[in-house]
Amino acid sequence: MVLLWTWHSPAVHHLLLRSPPAGLTFHATLLLAALFFWLSLLTTSAASRWQTIPALLITGKLTCLLAALLIFAPRTLYRFSGHLADAPGHVSLHHALEDQHLAGLLMIIACPLSYLVAAVIITVQLITRAEVSAAPMPDGRLPIGR
Numbered sequence: 001m002v003l004l005w006t007w008h009s010p011a012v013h014h015l016l017l018r019s020p021p022a023g024l025t026f027h028a029t030l031l032l033a034a035l036f037f038w039l040s041l042l043t044t045s046a047a048s049r050w051q052t053i054p055a056l057l058i059t060g061k062l063t064c065l066l067a068a069l070l071i072f073a074p075r076t077l078y079r080f081s082g083h084l085a086d087a088p089g090h091v092s093l094h095h096a097l098e099d100q101h102l103a104g105l106l107m108i109i110a111c112p113l114s115y116l117v118a119a120v121i122i123t124v125q126l127i128t129r130a131e132v133s134a135a136p137m138p139d140g141r142l143p144i145g146r
Contacts, residue, residue, distance in 0.1 A: 001062050003033050008066055010077050041118065046129060052122055060115035067111065070104025073097075 006012055007030055016023040037059070041052045070077070076096045 001059055003030050004063070005066060008070075013078050038118075041122075046125075049122060049126055049129075053119055056115050056119045056122075060112050060119075063111040063115070064108055067104045067108035071101050071108065072104075073100065076100055 007016075007026060012026075016026055041055065044052050077100060078096075
């Protein structure tokens with residue numbers, strides 16, 4: 001989350017636009033951090049799988065907070081972003097603000113949806129695991145101490 005919020009800070013965003021190697025490095029770092037996060041959630045042992053739910057809730061909320069900041073900001077947070085449409089004299093700042101709001105809307109739709117899907121899958125796995133472990137044994141005994 002620190003990387004995501006740092007990436008979206010105006011000062012770092014401006015630095016990354018001026019230096020393509022820094023931008024590429026930061027994108028790679030953000031991708032590796034995201035892969036590490038999702039792989040750690042997916043490879044959690046069954047016994048501690050419930051601990052992934054709070055991690056999903058916290059990171060999902062922080063992502064939504066960043067998206068809301070982009071959506072409801074009354075002014076543009078980023079300077080010239082390098083897009084042809086944002087070239088000086090071509091488009092007003094109003095277009096840049098609309099672009100920022102659209103980016104926040106896309107983020108607030110896609111990110112929480114992925115967290116919600118992951119949380120539902122993990123919860124279903126936890127519920128089915130609990131039902132299987134509570135099922136009686138073939139000889140009719142309950143699995144106490146198993």
